[in-house]
Amino acid sequence: MRARETRVCLECGESIVGRTDKKFCTDACRNIYHYRSNNAPINYVRNVVNALKRNRRILMELNDGVQGVKKVHRDRLVDKGYNFMYHTHTYRTMKGNVYVFCFEHGYLELSDNWYTLVRRDEYLERAGDA
DSSP states (O other), X not given: OOXXXXXXXXXXOOBOOSOTTOOOSSHHHHHHHHHHHXXXXXXXXXXXXXXXXXXXXXXXXHOOOTTSEXXXXXXXXXXXXXXXXOOSEEEXXXXXXXXXXXXXXEEEXXXXXXXXXEEOHHXXXXXXXX
């Protein structure tokens, strides 16, 4: 006769009574376990999306010109909370200039911590066509 193996709940460590393939002692433990295991990736994505939205808003506020082009110093971006780690895409011109974008708002790094802010309205027009 085989000795009965003691099984414990993956969440709280309590003994499990019931089916041999049961992993949790209660529905509450099962729910908590899956919430914790799924929550970390969701929080990461939420934080990245929030950083992208914040960066876009900052670029939009600072680039208030009618032409959609304005020169600002890096300190203004940093003071507003801009995070240079997060952007949606880059665009390299034929001359080799690299623009960094957060959706339709972007910048070109110049010299001495100066940036040219730009807005690409054609991105919005293409999105409306889709």
